């Protein structure tokens with residue numbers, strides 16, 4: 150029995166990495182998927198191919214999640230095509246630079262916050278309005294990061310965006326719990342996606358980073374996708390306001406060098 154049969158999901162940033170793996174896993178579990186990309190139309194086409202191979206419908210849409218109007222149009226187009234949206238995964242994000250606050254320009258800070266925080270805000274607002282007008286229920290999964298908690302110099306913009314996203318998720322969970330809308334977030338550690346391209350290309354850097362992880366390895370996008378499927382399914386009906394750290398144990402080292 151598939152876990153998401155008859156459901157429609159929007160997955161932002163599903164042209165690549167974690168979002169792509171999630172969109173494909175959703176389709177394999179019987180969901181139709183709105184594949185949202187920013188600039189990589191080829192990546193989105195690849196996701197579409199896999200969604201169709203799984204026997205599901207896909208819709209590829211371009212949007213900049215940091216733009217209010219772009220996200221609004223995305224929902225309008227998705228609803229026009231499918232008539233409903235049952236699941237929203239706010240996955241699109243940028244990693245920010247490696248600049249200390251004293252030297253950080255406003256434009257860079259703005260880009261990270263707008264993409265990683267305003268993006269999920271615009272998406273959640275549109276999704277919740279749609280669900281409330283249609284009897285409630287639904288699932289939101291926000292992809293934050295271990296950096297919602299773990300901080301390091303030079304990443305204030307990214308850490309601020311992900312820390313805020315965690316509390317945004319928890320607050321929204323309380324606002325819509327009674328209406329049966331589950332709102333959770335996944336906090337990945339080091340996952341092998343283009344966001345970690347440098348480590349993937351440089352075995353020494355990868356080894357150094359992996360040695361700091363209790364499991365001594367980075368995670369794979371599909372591993373995140375499995376938990377996203379769980380959170381999007383009725384198996385997780387009683388789970389809301391929770392953070393799922395998926396980091397090979399890294400966060401448990403907080404205070405011990407993480």
Ligand code: NAD
Pocket residue numbers: 161162163164165166167168186187188189212213214215240241242243244264292293294295336337338339340341342343344345
């Ligand atoms: P990725 O670079 O493969 O994917 C990022 C996605 O975000 C891309 O699909 C890109 O198109 C999309 N995106 C970026 N800016 C956008 C915008 N303005 N509008 C619409 N889409 C936009 O990297 P990934 O690792 O798959 O990242 C996915 C999410 O996981 C991000 O939110 C990231 O912060 C989070 N994350 C990743 C890691 C990791 O180690 N890879 C760790 C923790 C958290």
